Amino acid sequence: MAWVLFIALAVVTLGGGLAVVATRNVVHAALALLVSLVAVAGVYLLVYAEFLALVQVLIYGGAIVIVLVFAIMLTRSAEYPRTSDNRQWPLAAVAALGLLAVLVPAFLINAVQDTEAKNAAFTGIAQSLFTTWAVPFEIASLVLLVALIGAIIIARSGPGEN
Amino acid sequence: MPLTANLDLLTPEFALAGLAFLVFAADLVLPEGRKHWLGWLSVAGLLALIAVSVIMLWGVEETLYNGLLAVDDFSLWFKVLFMVIGVFIILSSMDFVSERLEHQGEFYGIVLFSVLGMNVMAQSRELLTAYIALELLSFSLYVLAAYARDNAKSNESGLKYIIIGAFSSAILLYGVSMVYGVLGVTKFEAIAAGLAAIPDTGAVSPSLWVGVALILVGLGFKVAAVPFHMWAPDVYEGAPYPITAYLSIGSKAAAFALVLRLAAEGFVPVGDRWEQWQLILAVLAAVTMLVGNLVALAQRNLKRLMAYSSIGHSGFILAGVAALSLDSNLPSNGVMLYLVGYSATNFVVFGGLISFFNMTGKEMMSDLAGLGGTQPFLAASIAIGMFSLAGLPIFAGFAIKFYLFTAVADEGFLWLAGLAVFASLVSLYYYLQVVRQMYIEPAEGEPAYGHGYGYEHVDAEHGEQGAGHNESGEGDEPAPARRYGAAQFETHPALGRRPSVTVIAVLGAGLLAVFWIGVYPSPLLDTIEAASKAILS
Numbered sequence: 085m086a087w088v089l090f091i092a093l094a095v096v097t098l099g100g101g102l103a104v105v106a107t108r109n110v111v112h113a114a115l116a117l118l119v120s121l122v123a124v125a126g127v128y129l130l131v132y133a134e135f136l137a138l139v140q141v142l143i144y145g146g147a148i149v150i151v152l153v154f155a156i157m158l159t160r161s162a163e164y165p166r167t168s169d170n171r172q173w174p175l176a177a178v179a180a181l182g183l184l185a186v187l188v189p190a191f192l193i194n195a196v197q198d199t200e201a202k203n204a205a206f207t208g209i210a211q212s213l214f215t216t217w218a219v220p221f222e223i224a225s226l227v228l229l230v231a232l233i234g235a236i237i238i239a240r241s242g243p244g245e246n
Numbered sequence: 247m248p249l250t251a252n253l254d255l256l257t258p259e260f261a262l263a264g265l266a267f268l269v270f271a272a273d274l275v276l277p278e279g280r281k282h283w284l285g286w287l288s289v290a291g292l293l294a295l296i297a298v299s300v301i302m303l304w305g306v307e308e309t310l311y312n313g314l315l316a317v318d319d320f321s322l323w324f325k326v327l328f329m330v331i332g333v334f335i336i337l338s339s340m341d342f343v344s345e346r347l348e349h350q351g352e353f354y355g356i357v358l359f360s361v362l363g364m365n366v367m368a369q370s371r372e373l374l375t376a377y378i379a380l381e382l383l384s385f386s387l388y389v390l391a392a393y394a395r396d397n398a399k400s401n402e403s404g405l406k407y408i409i410i411g412a413f414s415s416a417i418l419l420y421g422v423s424m425v426y427g428v429l430g431v432t433k434f435e436a437i438a439a440g441l442a443a444i445p446d447t448g449a450v451s452p453s454l455w456v457g458v459a460l461i462l463v464g465l466g467f468k469v470a471a472v473p474f475h476m477w478a479p480d481v482y483e484g485a486p487y488p489i490t491a492y493l494s495i496g497s498k499a500a501a502f503a504l505v506l507r508l509a510a511e512g513f514v515p516v517g518d519r520w521e522q523w524q525l526i527l528a529v530l531a532a533v534t535m536l537v538g539n540l541v542a543l544a545q546r547n548l549k550r551l552m553a554y555s556s557i558g559h560s561g562f563i564l565a566g567v568a569a570l571s572l573d574s575n576l577p578s579n580g581v582m583l584y585l586v587g588y589s590a591t592n593f594v595v596f597g598g599l600i601s602f603f604n605m606t607g608k609e610m611m612s613d614l615a616g617l618g619g620t621q622p623f624l625a626a627s628i629a630i631g632m633f634s635l636a637g638l639p640i641f642a643g644f645a646i647k648f649y650l651f652t653a654v655a656d657e658g659f660l661w662l663a664g665l666a667v668f669a670s671l672v673s674l675y676y677y678l679q680v681v682r683q684m685y686i687e688p689a690e691g692e693p694a695y696g697h698g699y700g701y702e703h704v705d706a707e708h709g710e711q712g713a714g715h716n717e718s719g720e721g722d723e724p725a726p727a728r729r730y731g732a733a734q735f736e737t738h739p740a741l742g743r744r745p746s747v748t749v750i751a752v753l754g755a756g757l758l759a760v761f762w763i764g765v766y767p768s769p770l771l772d773t774i775e776a777a778s779k780a781i782l783s
Contacts, residue, residue: 190424190453215249219256219311220378223366226263227382230359233270234389237349238404 090130096123110156118149132203252308255317258299258325259365265291266358273351281350285340288354292329292336292361299325307780313433315369316507316780323777324368324503327586331496332361334593338752339488341604347393347486357492360386364500371511373422373432373461376504377415380468383500384411387493391485403484410467410477418464424457434512441516462526465508468501471530471564472537475557479545482553487603490549491596494556495589502563506570506581510781514570527568528662535561535669542676548599548609551676552592555635558673559588562666566650569657575778577657580650582774583767587634587646590759595631597752598624601745611680616689624745625684627753632677634760637670642763649767 100120104113121144128137213221268291269284276283299322307318315321336357343350363382370376388411392404426432428451429440444450463474470478482490513520538558545551563584569577601624602617603609618625634641647670655663745753763770 186456190451190456193452216311216314217374218249219314219366220375223363223375223378223382226359226362227378227385230356230382230385230389233352233356234385234392237352237389238392238395 086130090127093123093126093130096120097127111153114149114152114156117152118145121145121149132201134203135206135209249311252310252317255303255306255308255310256315257302258295259362261295261298262291262358262362262365265295266355266362269351269355269358273355276351282340282344284351284354285336285343288336288358289333292333292358296326296329296333299329309371313435314372314375315366316371317369318780319773320507320777320780321365321369323582323773324499325365327499327589328361328364328368328496331364331492331499331589332357334589334752334756335488335492335496337748338491338593338597338600339486340748341746342486342488342600345604348395349393353390353393356386356389360390360492360496364496364503367500368503368507370504371434371507373425373434373437373508376508377418377422380418380501380504381415383497384415384468387411387489387497390489390492391481393489394486397484399484400486401484403481406477406484407481410481414464414467414474417460417467421457421460421462421464424453424460428454428457434508437512438515441513441519458523461508462530465501465505466530469498469505469560469564470557471560472534472557475534475538475560478557479550479553482556483547483549487549487596487600487609490552491592491600494552494596495592498556498560498563499585499589502567502581502585505567506578507781509567509570510578514572514782520571524568524570524659527564528659531561531564531568532662532665533561534558534564535666537561539669539673539676542673545676546611548611548614548680551611551680552595552599555673555676556592558669559584559635561669562647562650563588565654565659565662565666568662569654569659570782571657572782574653574657575775575782576653577650578778578782579771579774580646580653582777583763583771584646584650586770587642587760587763587767590756590763591631591634591642593752594627594756594760595635597749597756598628598631601749602628605743611683612687614680614683615687616684618685619689621745623750623753627757629681629684630757630760632680634764636674636677638674640761640764642760645764645767 097120100116100118100123103116104120107113107116122141125137125140125145128134128140265288269288272287273281273284303317303322303325305319306322309316336354339353339357343353347353360383363379363384363386366379367376367383370379388404388408391407392400394400422432425437429437431437431440441454466474467477478493482493485493513523535558538554538556538561542551542554542558545554563581566577566581566584569580571577599609602614602621605621606613614625614628617628630641634643637643637647647666651663651666654666
């Protein structure tokens, strides 16, 4: 049963991912990305990572895709259906397929041993995040702060502009 | 032991974050004309923190948060190096920032955050902590690279940097996840134990090797090792000048601090398998030093020249990393000594070049013609820096190269040491080109800036990219005037202007360090030896 679900989710994820790179319309690409990201949340659910699934839907499915769509709307409303094509795409395709050719056998040969899937309690995650992992957690907040300040500095119009 | 028992050992980090917030807050109340005080505040704060760190942490050897962070001589050594780099960068950017950039307070605050990121990178003994600290450094640098927001090249630089940076971070994280998937750990020591536990005859999951390789690739991007270096020249060229210096000094030193600890604690103790990776690293180092130094020969833009020079130096340092072993501290000492000497030398070179840019707004090699006559102190400093980068005796460059290459040869990589000497000889050619421009080429009779002189090279080299600023090449309007705003055009004829106090301070201290390391490095080596012992034991 889990296998059937997994294959279905995998097909949706990959299909969404392919659509992101194949479509010539930026808005369609953003929506295909949403499909792909939500399907990944489904994969997380299959391996009992409920917290990750929740965060995936909230942050990637919600916030990030919406920001993407907003950015497209606000910046190039007149020309958004235009392609963002690149002459180097055959090279990129070869590189991506090459990486795939390395990764697939890497996962298949001597794969990671199966372990019992069990769900981690939310409280346990919270506890380790604020005790053992407090330092990286705090630094992540500084990263966000720097990104915020940087975005304001770069985007804010200077004196004499509107 | 409770996790927070020795939290006081992180005082310098907390204080550094506090200092950054103080700078942001003071920026709100200071009137427009006094923003440069924030630079002095940052410098004073960093100097105080250096003193506090040395007094508090000298000889301490403890770990925090169950081994996530190490407070030992290695962390202390790099922390002091990073904070000194921070002081020098802020000093050499003060004129530039107050004349050419908006939002001065945030500039210094973000530099302080990046120093904090570097400090944590040197202390992390765990992949995720190291990664997030690296991200703090990288995000700060993305913002700083795009800081001259009216300048198209600076925007291009920031955009390229953030895309390549995100790409390389993703590769690094993917590698971390694969290593974690196979071994189930992310602490460096535990990785070494996990790798050592794999029997020599037993089959190893290939995903472990792929994971390690991806981590290597991700870090290769960060140190700009060939073939992951393509971003460096463009980003260096477009970034504001002091940030170009920061990229080539600070971010390189921080990345190598992380690489050193990861290699020394995570991979060197594994024994036989480390020897296989040594070969991969050695080949990477060889390619990097050759490509960096050979391509530098063709550069005419000073920033691009320094970018390729910095790639070449990455190759030398990588050779030291490849030679790491448990039997000898020499390669690790060599890497650290190289980082200090390289930083001091680059401060001299960039101090001079930034000051030259502040006066003229130019960044081509040919613009330096006649500088020996008009600005003898700047020209002499740049020349000494170039000699040192090339590795001539009595300057730091010779001592650090001699020490590092000897260590590499001692560890059995004679061919690599020979190649490094060859690459250094090649590099002598383009470093001396700069010196020749300053002392032998006559200054242009007519002020060359009137015809957009020099920028044609950029346009030709960049092909399509140059099309964006073609308009600046024609007509009577001087080309550089539009590049960073009109102000600098008026200051240009003042090449006779004396360098400012901060420039003289940076150059003076840098020259002192260059000669000191070149002539008598042994006190420095004693501290380096202690730092090496902390990671290789």
